[in-house]
Amino acid sequence: MAIMTFHTAKLRVKELADALNVDESDIIATCAILKIPASSPLTSLSIEQCKKISDFYENEFSN
Numbered sequence: 429m430a431i432m433t434f435h436t437a438k439l440r441v442k443e444l445a446d447a448l449n450v451d452e453s454d455i456i457a458t459c460a461i462l463k464i465p466a467s468s469p470l471t472s473l474s475i476e477q478c479k480k481i482s483d484f485y486e487n488e489f490s491n
Contacts, residue, residue, distance in 0.1 A: 439478050442469035448485055458484055 441459075445452040452469040459466035462484060464477050473481070 438472040438474060440469065441466050441471045441473060444473060444478050444481060445469070448482060450485065455481060 439447075441455050442452050445455045448455070456466050456468075456471075458464075458481055459471075459473075459477075462480055464473070464480065465471070466473065
């Protein structure tokens with residue numbers, strides 16, 4: 429998986445989904461697993477939250 433660099437303080441769920449090439453609903457489900465509040469594709473995520481989510485996907489697909 430490619431290393432992502434973010435240039436803003438926040439990303440929306442839909443922007444992160446595009447960057448990770450996954451469905452928005454998968455990001456929202458992952459947020460639930462990681463205890464990150466996100467209820468729609470327009471929910472804003474901090475860079476730290478985005479990193480947790482992308483790390484989760486990296487670990488899931490590297491195994």
